[in-house]
Amino acid sequence: MKLLDLQNGETKVWEEKGYLLPKYDREELKKKTKENPTWVHFGAGNIFRAFPAAKLQDLLNLGEYDRGVVVAESFDHEIITKAYKPYDGLSLSVVLKAEGTIEKHVVGSVTESLVADPVAPEDYARLTEIFENPSLQMVTFTITEKGYSLVNGKGEKLPGVEDGFLAGPGNQSHLMGRIASLCYARFVKNGTPLALVSTDNCSHNGDKLKAGVMAYVDAWKQAGKVDDDFVSYMEEKVSFPWSMIDKITPRPADSVAAALEQAGVEQMKPVITSKKTYIAPFVNAEGPQYLVIEDRFPNGRPQLEKAGVYMTDRDTVNKVERMKVTTCLNPLHTALAVYAVSYTHLRAHETLRYL
Numbered sequence: 001m002k003l004l005d006l007q008n009g010e011t012k013v014w015e016e017k018g019y020l021l022p023k024y025d026r027e028e029l030k031k032k033t034k035e036n037p038t039w040v041h042f043g044a045g046n047i048f049r050a051f052p053a054a055k056l057q058d059l060l061n062l063g064e065y066d067r068g069v070v071v072a073e074s075f076d077h078e079i080i081t082k083a084y085k086p087y088d089g090l091s092l093s094v095v096l097k098a099e100g101t102i103e104k105h106v107v108g109s110v111t112e113s114l115v116a117d118p119v120a121p122e123d124y125a126r127l128t129e130i131f132e133n134p135s136l137q138m139v140t141f142t143i144t145e146k147g148y149s150l151v152n153g154k155g156e157k158l159p160g161v162e163d164g165f166l167a168g169p170g171n172q173s174h175l176m177g178r179i180a181s182l183c184y185a186r187f188v189k190n191g192t193p194l195a196l197v198s199t200d201n202c203s204h205n206g207d208k209l210k211a212g213v214m215a216y217v218d219a220w221k222q223a224g225k226v227d228d229d230f231v232s233y234m235e236e237k238v239s240f241p242w243s244m245i246d247k248i249t250p251r252p253a254d255s256v257a258a259a260l261e262q263a264g265v266e267q268m269k270p271v272i273t274s275k276k277t278y279i280a281p282f283v284n285a286e287g288p289q290y291l292v293i294e295d296r297f298p299n300g301r302p303q304l305e306k307a308g309v310y311m312t313d314r315d316t317v318n319k320v321e322r323m324k325v326t327t328c329l330n331p332l333h334t335a336l337a338v339y340a341v342s343y344t345h346l347r348a349h350e351t352l353r354y355l
Contacts, residue, residue, distance in 0.1 A: 001264045003090045003281060006106060014106065017263060019092075022108040023061040033068040033111040036135035038302065040127070042116060042175065043142035044073035044080060045277070047249040049091050049107060050285040052140065052199065056109040058307040065302045068111030072127055074175045075143070077115045078273035080123075083281060084113035092265070092282035094256055103287075116178065118171050131182040132189040137299045138197055139179070141209060142245075145202040147175060148212040164216065168225025176212035180220075183213070183238060187230050193237040193298035199245050199291065203321060206294070210240035241294035242314055244321040249285040251278035292320045 001013060011021055039056075041048055048071065059065045071089075073080050083091075089110035095103040114123040130136055141147070150161045160173030169184040179196065186194065196213065198205035217234050220226045252270040257280060260268045270280035292310040294317045305311045310320075 002266050003087045003092070003106070006090065006108075007088060013264075018104060020103065020105045022057065022106065024063075024108075026108045026111075029060065029066065029068050029108075030111045032066055033070065036067070037070055037112075037130050037133060038067045038135055038137045038300075039069045039140070040130060040136065040138075041069055041071050041140045041142070042074065042179075043144075043147075044071045044084060044113065045142060046251065046279070046283045046285070047245075047247055048142050049110070050093055050249045050283040051245070051247045051289055051291065052142075053091075053107055053109050054093050054105065055291070055304060055307045055309055056302070057105070057107050059302060059304065060109055062306060064306050067302070068109050070112040070114065070130060071110050072114045072116035072123075074116040074178065075147070076273050076275045076277045077117065077120065078275070079277060079279050080113045080115050082271055082273065083279040084110065087281050089113055090281075092260065092268075094260070094282055094284040095287050096284060097287050116175070128182060128185050131186045134190050134192040134299075136186075136192075136194060137301050138195040138297060140197045140199050142199055143175065145200055145205075145208065147200070148198070148208040150174065150176060150212060150215055165219035166223055168220050168223065172216075177216050180213050180216035180234075183234060184226065184230060187233045191233055191237065193239075195239045195241060195297040195299065195301065197241050197243060197293065199243050199293070201245055203325070204242055204318075206240040206242040213240075237298060239296040239298055241296045242317045242321075243291065243293040244317055244324060245291050246324055247285060247289040247291075249283060252280035252282060253284050256282065256284045290320075290324075292317050 006014065006021070014021055041052060053069060056065070056069055071084065089108070089112070091107050093105040093107050095105070097103065114127050116124065116127055118124050151157055158174065164172045164174060164177040169181040172178045172181050183194065186192065196209055198209040202208060214234065217226065217231060221231050254270065257268045257270055260282060268281055270278055272278055292312060294314045295311040
């Protein structure tokens with residue numbers, strides 16, 4: 001059993017072994033998304049495949065949507081070259097339930113995977129083409145909190161940032177500069193609205209994304225590289241919603257890889273990239289998950305609420321995030337896990353059954 005076998009319609013053995021397969025025509029999905037993409041996600045790591053990509057698959061399976069998601073990675077290019085492109089974007093989602101059961105999904109909602117760096121010119125040209133397409137509605141991010149920062153721990157600008165401020169739109173080294181440049185390409189092409197949505201696990205994440213992108217826009221204006229119309233476009237037609245995400249997604253476990261291979265699934269062994277990212281053709285994660293997003297999408301969006309995503313106002317996102325971080329989830333989970341580990345001498349994720 002190989003993931004790519006599914007492209008040839010070899011589904012019977014997968015179904016017999018309890019794998020939940022896509023219920024849609026994936027080739028048709030890829031064609032429609034190629035022509036008129038609506039969603040790009042930056043950050044190709046495990047949480048993306050385990051949560052946003054899986055939620056989109058739910059929506060596709062319900063017949064409530066007909067476009068996939070394009071994933072882009074700017075930090076660790078090997079994630080794309082080793083975990084996505086060899087499998088045509090297909091992945092296995094292994095959901096570990098608290099009662100000890102396991103759900104196994106083949107996720108096919110990722111229709112393209114791109115290296116978001118000018119050093120990969122074909123991929124970057126395709127990414128620019130997508131941003132220039134008026135069909136694009138939203139760009140989401142899981143790049144960790146530090147991915148938005150333009151300074152180091154001492155408050156000093158990171159390498160390349162000052163040069164990027166002076167250079168204007170184009171070849172930028174920092175992702176925030178690349179996003180600003182891609183938005184500029186969209187502005188020049190058609191000026192269609194867009195939502196830039198951080199789904200990283202940090203407070204008021206939309207403001208952190210906005211601060212990073214707008215630092216470039218404002219610097220370019222001061223340097224005379226862009227005019228007032230582009231600044232107005234970014235302020236009036238591009239939204240930066242807040243969100244709250246909760247999903248424990250550890251690195252791919254060797255034990256899960258061994259179990260999959262024992263069940264007949266080939267080529268499941270995790271690899272470690274040169275940047276120390278642990279990746280595999282599968283992701284393993286716990287079942288509980290929450291994604292709450294401020295509903296500000298000026299160019300429309302998929303109806304993610306039909307797949308279990310909570311779409312609401314900014315004040316509610318703020319309250320949910322405060323509840324998670326300070327009251328109901330993080331503090332209690334951490335405290336209980338410490339005692340559970342002490343009592344059972346197990347690793348933290350193995351103690352979930354006791355909580």
